Every structure is written in structure tokens, then in C-alpha cells.
Amino acid sequence: MAQPPLVRALRDAVRVPGAVAPYDTVHLTVRYPARPAETTAERMSGVLPAHADGAPYPVVVVLPGVNVAAEGYRWLATALVEAGYVCATFDWVGELFPGQHGLTPGVDLAAVTPEAYGQRPTTPALAPVLEALARLGADGVLAGLLDLDRVALLGHSAGGTVALQSASPAWFPGVRAVVTYGAHTMASQQLGFPAGTLLPSPAQAPVLMVTGELDGVVAASAVRYGEDAGAPAHDPVTRTWAEAFPDGTEAWLAVLAGAGHMLPIDPDDPTSARGFLEEPLTADQDSLRVVLVDLVTTFLHARLRDDPAAKASLDDLCTNPAPVFADLRRR
Numbered sequence: 001m002a003q004p005p006l007v008r009a010l011r012d013a014v015r016v017p018g019a020v021a022p023y024d025t026v027h028l029t030v031r032y033p034a035r036p037a038e039t040t041a042e043r044m045s046g047v048l049p050a051h052a053d054g055a056p057y058p059v060v061v062v063l064p065g066v067n068v069a070a071e072g073y074r075w076l077a078t079a080l081v082e083a084g085y086v087c088a089t090f091d092w093v094g095e096l097f098p099g100q101h102g103l104t105p106g107v108d109l110a111a112v113t114p115e116a117y118g119q120r121p122t123t124p125a126l127a128p129v130l131e132a133l134a135r136l137g138a139d140g141v142l143a144g145l146l147d148l149d150r151v152a153l154l155g156h157s158a159g160g161t162v163a164l165q166s167a168s169p170a171w172f173p174g175v176r177a178v179v180t181y182g183a184h185t186m187a188s189q190q191l192g193f194p195a196g197t198l199l200p201s202p203a204q205a206p207v208l209m210v211t212g213e214l215d216g217v218v219a220a221s222a223v224r225y226g227e228d229a230g231a232p233a234h235d236p237v238t239r240t241w242a243e244a245f246p247d248g249t250e251a252w253l254a255v256l257a258g259a260g261h262m263l264p265i266d267p268d269d270p271t272s273a274r275g276f277l278e279e280p281l282t283a284d285q286d287s288l289r290v291v292l293v294d295l296v297t298t299f300l301h302a303r304l305r306d307d308p309a310a311k312a313s314l315d316d317l318c319t320n321p322a323p324v325f326a327d328l329r330r331r
Helices: 040-043 070-082 124-134 158-166 215-226 237-241 285-306 310-317
Strands: 005-013 025-034 055-065 087-091 093-097 100-103 147-156 175-181 207-212 253-254 327-328
Touching: 005 070, 005 124, 025 070, 025 124, 055 070, 055 124, 055 285, 070 087, 070 285, 087 124, 100 327, 124 147, 147 158, 158 175, 175 285, 207 237, 207 285, 215 237, 237 253, 237 285, 253 285, 285 310, 310 327
Parallel strands: 055 087, 055 147, 147 175, 175 207, 207 253
Antiparallel strands: 005 025, 025 087, 093 100, 253 327
8 A cells, every 4th residue: 555544443342251240341443444435335334444455464452551541542553554554452441459440451460470470371351352353354344354363462561561471372373573662571579479570471472672761650660579669770671671581582672762651652641540650751752652653663564574674674773773762672
């Protein structure tokens, strides 16, 4: 497609096995490249046919941060569709902690204990979301559009943590890339782990870990892991990049200068989540979002589409990082 496609959204709902009603339903939004309306039925319903010239498209599943609504990632999902992907976001009001509910990427607390970690995915949302995508891709507007053998997980904050913890090829063989923002695998002492414990990630697909140089949420959360809030030595994202992955896993670390924890959200909802933990940011966050999208799409083009130009761009970035990157490394 020479020009950015028309981006349209299809919505669906899916139950999460084991979750207790009414907190057992994920509301899914799938954005896809579409053709303009041509018939009366299309104009009246707003359901437009897919632009199938590039099908089947790789699929990006966005795993949200805690108490971050999927609408906050709409700009990102739209940009990914314009770049040649189908993008799924979701809202799930579920259990955060015993007796506390909110918007969640899905965290199976029983799977994140010293006895159980590594035995199953830590998010119960991912399997039903992928099953719903398979159903949607088999019939209707999205029929033949989705390549579920080329899936990327894109997780923000806690969504990135569960992506890193759940991206085992044994559980989800279609996951071919993982992208996170403001995420790590440090283990909370509340779950029974000793202070400073870093959980291994089972990811074998290429991983891109992005974080903000001024991430106040990660800094303030150090107390969960037995460290001092705001301590300069507390850098769980870099530690995850350096220590958490199996030998042979390709992993990139990108630190955006002047960026905060809520960069992937636009517009941010100041009444929800924990953005209030950050100091006011002086850098142009809109410009940084452009950099974020460029980096993510280049990585996905290289690893999901095997695009030679994107691979060359990644190599050049690593050799000659732009000043907007406070750090950019590959292991």
C-alpha cells in the first residue's frame, strides 16, 4: 500500500477461564487496514472490508499497564496498522490484588510465586485473546487477514512484565517478537521472593526493551523489591536486559532521553494509573513518541517481516545511536 491505509476497529469480547464473574470478560479491539465504504450496507454499519493487498498481516497484541485503558494506546495501534500490522488492544477489569480490582493486563498471582513461577504464563489473558483472534481471522471482516504465526507482544509497564514472563515458545509458539516499555522482571517481596530477586524470562524470540530515562514510576516502585525508592542503583530494566534472558536470545535495550513512564499513553488519563509519581517532564513527549514508533516498527519489520532495510537500520542505530537515546545496546 503506497499510502497509509484507512484504519478501522472491530470489537469483540472473550471470557477468561478461571476468572470469577463479573470480572471474567476481556473486551477486545482489533484495528486493521480497511478499504473505503463502497456499499450502502458498509456506509450504514460502519463495518468496512479489509484492505487485503498485504494479507496475511503480522499481529501485534498490546498488553496494557495497570489501570491504563486501551484507548490510551489507540494512537500507537493506529500507527502500527499504518505500518503494515493488525493490532489488538484490550480492556479487562479484573483482580489486581486480593480484594482489589481494576484495569489489568491479567496477572495470575499464583503463577508468580517461588513455587510456581515458570510453570505457566503469568497472564491468563493472552491465551483467550489469541484464541479470539484466531476465531475472528477465520470468518467475517478479518477472514484471511491475520498471520498468527507472526505475533508480537507489546507490553507497557505491568503488561510488559507479563509479556516477558509469558513469551515461552512452549506456551505461545506464534510469538516471534517481544517489545516492552518501562517493564522488567524483578520479583515482589509480597509474593514471597527475597529482596533483589530477578525472575528469568523464557523468551527466545527477539526482545526490544525500551524505557524512559526519567521513569519515576519504576523508580518509586523500588520498595516492592527491597530497595530504596529513587535510589540511583535501582535499574531493574537494564538488569533484566543483562541477566534475565536465555543464552542466545537477541535482546535490545533502548533508553529514551527525557522520557517518562507514561510515554506510550496519549492522551494520558491523570485520574488513573500512577503517572503522578513522576516529576514534570520538560522534553517534548510527542516528539519522543515519534521516535518510539519508528524504533518499534523498525524492530518489527526486521524481526517479523525479515526486512533487509529494517535490519540494516537496526544495525546502524546500534553503531551510531541518535542523541535522543541515552543508551542503546544489543546483547
